[in-house]
Amino acid sequence: MTEQSVVDLSAVRLELNSIADADERMQATLRASDELCRVDADAARVFLQELCEAAESHGAHSFLSRALARLANICRQAGDLDEADGLAGRAVEAARLSGERRWEAAALHVAGLVHHDRGEYVRANECYEHCLEASLESGYVEGELAALNQRAILLGLQGRPAQALACYERCLAVDIERGSRDGEVVSRVNVGWMLEQFGRWEEATEQFYRAIAICEQEGFEDWRMLASCNLGELFIKRRRLEQAVALFASIVEAESSCVPKRTMLGIALTHLGQAMAARGDTAAAMASYERAIDVLGALGDKQELVRVLWLRAELSLETGQLEKAEEYLGRAAETAARSGLSRELAETIRVRGRLFVETGDQEAARDCFERALGEFAETPESYEAARVCLQFGRFLVACGEPVRARALLRQAVGTFRRLSVVEESEEANRQLLLLEGPEQGAGAVLAGIQGLERVKPEPAAFVKEALRLLHTGLGCVGAVLLCDGKMLVSASDGRTESGEDAEDCPHHDLAIACDGGERIVLRLSGLTREAVAAYSVVLNAVARLLAVPVGRLVDARSTSRERPDLEGLVYTGVVGRNEAMLKNLEIVAKVADAGVPVLVQGESGTGKELVARALHESSKRRTKPFCAINCAAVPEGLLEAEFFGVARGAATGVAARKGKFELASGGTVFLDEIGDMSPGLQAKLLRVLQENEFEPVGGNRTVKADVRVVAATNQDVGRLIRDGGFRADLYYRLNVVEIVLPPLRERREDLVELVRHFVRASSREFGRRVVDVSEETLAALMVHDWPGNIRELQHVIERAVILCRESALSVEELPVGIRPRSLERASGGSPVRQARQEARQRAESEVEKAMLLDCLEQCGWNVKSAAERAGFSRAQFYRLLRRHDISRPR
Structure with missing residues (x-):
C-alpha cells in the first residue's frame, strides 16, 4: 500500500x-x-x-x-x-x-x-x-x-x-x-x-x-x-492477425501507463501473445506471455493466470521445449486445482496430453485426453470441447484406431464449422481425409470446400486451404492455381517441382470461370486419367465453388492491367497516383528478381510489409516461404534463436528448432524494426549477408543461407548510427536498394481512392450495401493527420461500414476524434463531459511527458535503460518520445 x-x-x-x-x-x-x-x-x-x-x-x-x-x-x-x-x-x-x-x-x-x-x-x-x-x-x-x-x-x-x-x-x-x-x-x-x-x-x-x-x-x-x-x-479467429496484433499492442501500450497495473493489461498481453503465435512470431509470443504471467501473478487473477500458463506451455511444446512445457503446466495445474477452476484445469490436462504424445507415453496421453473430454461433457458443442476432439482424434489416427478417431473428428468439424473457425475446422477435415479411401476422399474434399464457403475466410486463405484439401484428399502430387500461366497459390508434397515447373509430371488443368479477362487454371499434378474421370463431378463442383474467391484474389493482386510500367508486380495494396509511391513500386518491379537486400523505411502503418511481400510475390522466390520477424517485439535474448534456430542440447530439455533463416530457405526473410537489434546480433546478421551462412544457437554446425533479406524500420537510421545504436557497415549491406514509403498525410491525392477501396472491401466482407461516401465524410477524412497511416484508415472505414445503416457513409459513423467539431458538440454528450475529457487528456499527457523526462535524466539519456526503467520496449519508448517531441538537450 x-x-x-x-x-x-x-x-x-x-x-x-x-x-x-x-x-x-x-x-x-x-x-x-x-x-x-x-x-x-x-x-x-x-x-x-x-x-x-x-x-x-x-x-x-x-x-x-x-x-x-x-x-x-x-x-x-x-x-x-x-x-x-x-x-x-x-x-x-x-x-x-x-x-x-x-x-x-x-x-x-x-x-x-x-x-x-x-x-x-x-x-x-x-x-x-x-x-x-x-x-x-x-x-x-x-x-x-x-x-x-x-x-x-x-x-x-x-x-x-x-x-x-x-x-x-x-x-x-x-x-x-x-x-x-x-x-x-x-x-x-x-x-x-x-x-x-x-x-x-x-x-x-x-x-x-x-x-x-x-x-x-x-x-x-x-x-x-x-x-x-x-x-x-x-x-x-478470423485470421486477421495484423489487425489483431496492432489492436492488442495499442491496448497494451495504453494500459502499461496505468498506475496501478490492471487485469486488462494481463488479458491484452495474453491475446497479443496468441495473435503473434498464430502468425508465427513464436519468440515475440513467448515474451508477451511472460509479461502477462508477471502482471496477472502480481494482481492475483488466478483464472487468467492459469489460462496464460497453459498457453505458454502449449507454445513451449510447439518449439520443442518439453521441460519448459512441463514447468508451466505444473504451475497451471496447481493454481487451477487450488482455486477450484475446473474449466481451466481441463485445458491444462488437454495440453499435458499433447506433452505425453511428444514424449511417447501413449497411455498417459490417452488418459489425459479422456479426462479433458469428460470435463467438457456438460458443454459438448463448445469450442474447447471441439479442440479436445480434434487433438484426441489426431492422436487416435496415429495409433491406428480409425473408428473412434472418425467420430471425434466429425464432432470437431461440425462444431468448428458452426463457429466459423477456419483453421481448426480444416485441420480436422484433413485428418478425416487421411482415414478415407479415394472414393470417400473426393466427397470429403467437396464437403470441406463447401464448409469453407460457409465460413467465408479471406480469399487468399480460402484458396490456399482449398488447394490443401485437394492435395490431401485426392492424393495428387501438387495443386497449383495459375493466372495467365503464372502461379498464384500452390500446395505440394515436394515430390516434384511446384508451380510452372510441374510440367514433367502428368497433370490435369481445370478452368476456373472468373469475371476478368485472365485465364485461370487449377492444375492438379499426378492424377491419372482414370482418377480425373472418376472425380469429374466433384472437380466441376469445386471449380464453381472457387470462382468467386479466386476472382477476388486475382482482383486484389492485379496491377499490371492498369499500369503497364509495373508489369510483373504482384501488389495487394492500392497503387494510387502519388508520385513517390509509384516510383517505389517501379523499383519493386525492377529489383524483384535481383535478390539483393532491400531496406524499406517509413512510419508505422505505411505498408512496409506489403512492399516486402510484393518483392517476394513478384520474384522467382514466390514458391518458397516468406518469413517475417518483428525485431522490436522479441526480447534480445530470444531474437538470435528466432533468426538462426537452436541446436539440440543447447540447454537442458531443449529440442532442436529451425530459425527463420533456415525455414525460409530459397525464399525471403522480412526483418521489421531492425533498429531494435542488439550490436551482437547485428554483427551476426552482417555475417549472413556477407558469407550466406550461420550457426544455430548452441551449435557448431554451419548452415548455408539461401534467402533474400528485406529489412524495415520506422526509425531514423542515420541518427541511430550517429548515436552508436546501429552498425554503419550493416546499414550499407542492407541498403543496397532503399525504398522510403510516404506517410498517408503526404498521399492526400490517393486518400479518396483508398477510402473507396476499403469501403468496397468492407461492404463485401460484412454483407453491407454501402456504395458511397458523403462529401462531408470525405472532407473530415481529408483533414485528419492519420498518425496510424493506412492501417488506421482501413480500421476507421471498416468500422464505419459496419455501423452504417444507409447506402453512403456519413460523419456519424466516424470515430469521435475524426468527426468535425460541430458534430462532436451536437452528439458527443454534454459540454461539461467534453471539457472534463479534454482536461483529463491534457493532464495525462503532462504526467506522461514528465515521467519520460525523469526516466531519461535518471539514466543519463540512455534510451534503452530509460525504456526498461519505465517498463516499455524501446520501440514504444521511441514512439512516446516522438509524440511528446522530446529530444536530448544539446
Whole structure:
C-alpha cells in the first residue's frame, strides 16, 4: 500500500467515524468500500469486515448481507473460492432474515458466480434462477440483468447458443429502454460475444464496434478496452492477425501507463501473445506471455493466470521445449486445482496430453485426453470441447484406431464449422481425409470446400486451404492455381517441382470461370486419367465453388492491367497516383528478381510489409516461404534463436528448432524494426549477408543461407548510427536498394481512392450495401493527420461500414476524434463531459511527458535503460518520445 493510499484511508476512516447515526455510518462504509475496491481490494476488505461486525452487533441483517456479498466477490476475484462460497452463503441467509428480496437477489448473484467459477454449473444456474425471481419481485433491474447475463453465459457453455443469445438480447433491450449507456455497452459486448460463439461473426463485429462508439462518446475508457479486447479476439479467429496484433499492442501500450497495473493489461498481453503465435512470431509470443504471467501473478487473477500458463506451455511444446512445457503446466495445474477452476484445469490436462504424445507415453496421453473430454461433457458443442476432439482424434489416427478417431473428428468439424473457425475446422477435415479411401476422399474434399464457403475466410486463405484439401484428399502430387500461366497459390508434397515447373509430371488443368479477362487454371499434378474421370463431378463442383474467391484474389493482386510500367508486380495494396509511391513500386518491379537486400523505411502503418511481400510475390522466390520477424517485439535474448534456430542440447530439455533463416530457405526473410537489434546480433546478421551462412544457437554446425533479406524500420537510421545504436557497415549491406514509403498525410491525392477501396472491401466482407461516401465524410477524412497511416484508415472505414445503416457513409459513423467539431458538440454528450475529457487528456499527457523526462535524466539519456526503467520496449519508448517531441538537450 502506498503512502498516498494510507493518507486517503486515514481520511476515509475519520470521515466515517464522524457520522453519529449507525445506519448512516454503515451506508457510508458501503459506499467507501465500493470506491476503494476499484483501487485497493485489501483495504476494502478491512472496511467490509468491520462493517460486518457492526451490522451483526446492531442486528442489521440488510447491511450484513450487502457487506458479506461484497466480501465474497473480493475473495472470488482473488481466487479464494472456498472462502467466497462460505461468505456468499452467509450473505443469502442474512438477506432472507432481513426480508428484503433485493439484497437476497444480490447475494444469490454472487453465490452463483462462485459456483460458476468452480464449474458447478447446475448449482450456479439454480442461484441465477432464484436471483432472477427475487429481482423481478422487488423491481431490482440491475439484479434482473445480472441474472440474465450469467444464465446466458451458462447456456452458451452448455452449447445452447440460441437461448443464451435470447437472454443477452433481452438485457440489451432493457438497457436501451432505460437509457443506461454503460449497461448498453456491456450488453452489446455480451451479445457480440454470443454471436461470435454462434459463428455470426459479421453481426458480432458490429456489436463490438457499436459498444466502442458509445464508449468514445461517453468517455467509458475501461469499457472501451474491454470491447476492443473482444474485437481483437474475433480478429484472431478470423485470421486477421495484423489487425489483431496492432489492436492488442495499442491496448497494451495504453494500459502499461496505468498506475496501478490492471487485469486488462494481463488479458491484452495474453491475446497479443496468441495473435503473434498464430502468425508465427513464436519468440515475440513467448515474451508477451511472460509479461502477462508477471502482471496477472502480481494482481492475483488466478483464472487468467492459469489460462496464460497453459498457453505458454502449449507454445513451449510447439518449439520443442518439453521441460519448459512441463514447468508451466505444473504451475497451471496447481493454481487451477487450488482455486477450484475446473474449466481451466481441463485445458491444462488437454495440453499435458499433447506433452505425453511428444514424449511417447501413449497411455498417459490417452488418459489425459479422456479426462479433458469428460470435463467438457456438460458443454459438448463448445469450442474447447471441439479442440479436445480434434487433438484426441489426431492422436487416435496415429495409433491406428480409425473408428473412434472418425467420430471425434466429425464432432470437431461440425462444431468448428458452426463457429466459423477456419483453421481448426480444416485441420480436422484433413485428418478425416487421411482415414478415407479415394472414393470417400473426393466427397470429403467437396464437403470441406463447401464448409469453407460457409465460413467465408479471406480469399487468399480460402484458396490456399482449398488447394490443401485437394492435395490431401485426392492424393495428387501438387495443386497449383495459375493466372495467365503464372502461379498464384500452390500446395505440394515436394515430390516434384511446384508451380510452372510441374510440367514433367502428368497433370490435369481445370478452368476456373472468373469475371476478368485472365485465364485461370487449377492444375492438379499426378492424377491419372482414370482418377480425373472418376472425380469429374466433384472437380466441376469445386471449380464453381472457387470462382468467386479466386476472382477476388486475382482482383486484389492485379496491377499490371492498369499500369503497364509495373508489369510483373504482384501488389495487394492500392497503387494510387502519388508520385513517390509509384516510383517505389517501379523499383519493386525492377529489383524483384535481383535478390539483393532491400531496406524499406517509413512510419508505422505505411505498408512496409506489403512492399516486402510484393518483392517476394513478384520474384522467382514466390514458391518458397516468406518469413517475417518483428525485431522490436522479441526480447534480445530470444531474437538470435528466432533468426538462426537452436541446436539440440543447447540447454537442458531443449529440442532442436529451425530459425527463420533456415525455414525460409530459397525464399525471403522480412526483418521489421531492425533498429531494435542488439550490436551482437547485428554483427551476426552482417555475417549472413556477407558469407550466406550461420550457426544455430548452441551449435557448431554451419548452415548455408539461401534467402533474400528485406529489412524495415520506422526509425531514423542515420541518427541511430550517429548515436552508436546501429552498425554503419550493416546499414550499407542492407541498403543496397532503399525504398522510403510516404506517410498517408503526404498521399492526400490517393486518400479518396483508398477510402473507396476499403469501403468496397468492407461492404463485401460484412454483407453491407454501402456504395458511397458523403462529401462531408470525405472532407473530415481529408483533414485528419492519420498518425496510424493506412492501417488506421482501413480500421476507421471498416468500422464505419459496419455501423452504417444507409447506402453512403456519413460523419456519424466516424470515430469521435475524426468527426468535425460541430458534430462532436451536437452528439458527443454534454459540454461539461467534453471539457472534463479534454482536461483529463491534457493532464495525462503532462504526467506522461514528465515521467519520460525523469526516466531519461535518471539514466543519463540512455534510451534503452530509460525504456526498461519505465517498463516499455524501446520501440514504444521511441514512439512516446516522438509524440511528446522530446529530444536530448544539446
